[in-house]
Amino acid sequence: MQRHRSRAAILSTIFMGLGQIYNRQFIKGLIFIAVEAGALVYFIANLGRAFWGITSLGDTPSHLEKVKGITKMVPGDHSIVILIQSLITLMFFVLFLIAWFMNIRDAHKTGEERETGRPSNTFKQSVRYVLDYKFAQSFLLLPGIGILFFTIMPIIFMIMLAFTNFAAPDHIPPARLVDWVGFETFRNLLVLKSWSHTFYGVLTWTIVWAVLSTITTYFGGMLVALLINQKGIRFKGLWRLILIVPYAIPQMISLLLMRNLFNGQFGPINQYLGYFGLGGLPWLTDPFWAKVTVIMVNMWVGIPVSMLLIMGVLTTIPRDMYEAAEVDGATNYQKFRIVTLPMILFSTAPTLIMQFAGNINNFNAIYLLTQGNPVNGNYQYAGSTDLLVTWLYKLTLDQNKNNMASAIGIILFIIVAGFSLYNYRRTKSFKEEDMIQ
Amino acid sequence: MIIGRKLANFFRLSFSYIILIGLAVAAIYPALWILLSSFRPGKSLYSKTLIPEHFTLDHYKELFTSPVYMFGTWYANTLKIAVFSMLIGVVLTLLTSYALSRFRFKTRKTTMSVLLILGMFPGFMSMIAIYLLLNQFNLLDKHLALIIVYAAGAPLGGTLIAKGFLDTIPRSLDEAARIDGASNFGIFARIILPLSRPMITYMALTQFVGPWVDFIFAKLILRTKDNWTVAVGMWDMVNTMQNSNFTLFAAGAVLISVPIMILFAFLQRLLVDGLTAGASKG
Secondary structure, rough: HHHHHHHHHHHHHHHHHHHHOOOOOOHHHHHHHHHHHHHHHHHHHHHHHHHHHHHHHHOOOOOOEEEEEEEEEEOOOHHHHHHHHHHHHHHHHHHHHOOOOOHHHHHHHHHHHOOOOOOOOHHHHHHHHHHHOOOOHHHHHHHHHHHHHHHHHHHHHOOOOOOOOOOOOOOOOOOOOEEEOOHHHHHHHOOOOOHHHHHHHHHHHHHHHHHHHHHHHHHHHHHHHHHHHHOOOOOOHHHHHHHHHHHHHOHHHHHHHHHHHHOOOOOOOHOOOOOOOOOOOOOHHHHHHHHHHHHHHHHHHHHHHEEEEEHHHHHHOOOOHHHHHHHOOOOHHHHHHOOOOOOHHHHHHHHHHHHHHHOOOOHHHHHHOOOOOEEOOOOOOOEOOOOOHHHHHHHHHHHOOHHHHHHHHHHHEEEEHHHHHHHHHHHHHHHHHHHHO | OHHHHHHHHHHHHHHHHHHHHHHHHHHHHHHEEEEHOOOOOOOOOOOOOOOOOOOOHHHHHHHHHHHOHHHHHHHHHHHHHHHHHHHHHHHHHHHHHHHHHOOOHHHHHHHHHHHHHHHHHOHHHHHHHHHHHHHHHOOOOOOOHHHHHHHHHHHHHHHHHHHHHOOOOOOOHHEEEEEEHOOHHHHHHHHHHHHOOOHHHHHHHHHHHEEEEHHHHHHHHHHOOHHOHHHHHHHHHHHOOOOHHHHHHHHHHHHHHHHHHHHHOOOOOOOOHHHHHHHHHO
């Protein structure tokens, strides 16, 4: 009595929807047939070219050719356009395979139901079933497609670039072709003197920056929160409102503004120093002072966030813990060390790690303020305050060293993602989320 | 003993007030300075006094009338892009966070981890790919392109925080509604949506501000001047003229910041909740 299920499954394998029609689910069957018909038209035109494109990356460069005695420029293959077109086609193909597999499974299942004598679902019932039991999946479909095309596909594309020689001056389409080169780019980055010197230099500064900027804003914010929260301080709301101002100004504006404030020649900061008879400092033009400046400005931008966060935590610490400490005769400092600090650290630890990860990638703070400058003569296309992110931005947009930029991006991503994932998998929300209720 | 403690208390408070005043000055000064600069006649960054001797609104007028700076157009562009990407982005984020919070399915935890990791990818790493993709669909230099990309990226940033919030809405409410015969859509619309108003406001705010100030991506996509957003325009202003017309930049900066500051002031409470929701509940 296995006739129905295997027959339906085989029919659906041969052509999507046939099994459904065999199962007398006509509307569903027709939809599937339409899907396969559309897909066939598309794939016959594109799939072969996609496989060719992704393996060869094109084989005729643009060149001059004599056509009827006149020399003309003949456009050749544009490797990068070919790569992305192939990628899009292959992604559609994967989606199609998934749909095809689901269609077979559906036919098989419905066939099985018929064998046990149950009537197959009508179209209405099928819709009803999806809405009741496959709700989450269908809800996730729309955002999923967006993420697939605008996040995942670009990431795959960038990872692939790291294994090509897509870089100025010799391999920029359409004039030239791009080829696969395997791990050569990574080898150059990590071993070749000219690149590795810059890479390790920038990596060191990136980590120093991430540590310093996270610590300064976090403890700065804690200090401010504790100051305002002290017993006896009046106008708490007002202080908070004033200190929150830097947070409310869009970062882009405040950083461009700071760039003017710290301007060595015209900037007001040096002007004021001049009033006090002090010489101005080369805030943004000296490598050391530029680093100090970005850290300071980042404190200005970042402290309000930590302040808000920690104020939120302070309100959740039970009063009786302090009362108990007072009964034991604890001083203010002891109360802070034994009660407040551990409580704050405990509930903000995940945020702290996330801030650290975010600072590794803090493009705005550096690029808008210094653009990575001052220039460092020993570096390949990087300045003294460049982070890995801003360096890779310059390599891509200014220098066209796309393969190198992608390789740096991959390394950067592994570092940051490692941190965040480790962090997230340990949080309550992931492990025991059902406990909250 | 008591006098000693009172004295110590007095010193502690005075000292705290001094620090707070210092911090408050440091927090407000740059903002005040740019505000006052925007009213100052002339163009220079340099000024003898903080408070200008004369006040003028010329810079604001110039922003909107000058043929070189199309500030009005930029402002309208930005508003349009920010509003639409916020609306679509919030809907998408709500869909994902609701599905992840309320339904248990096989690939759920993987989905959550993947979302988190994808959000960590440096955005402009994928810029070239998105640029080429948009080129394929003939969307370059169009606002629609920015809206699509911002909205599609929204669930990456907001889903996990929103999910943390939805987890705190008691499941018993859903179950009660289900017994009364509500469908999944019904529960979403009648119970989840009204109860998550604070979270929605928070998401809307962050997803509005993002496009409002983003310049990296906008700069790449928008090529013609009358399609620019304010962020691109302001960046261009600072970069091409450096310090030659600082007061005009100041006026533009004020116009960009004020709406956002007003929003922040109104939604302060919510922001704190949003931040702490991210912290204690992950």
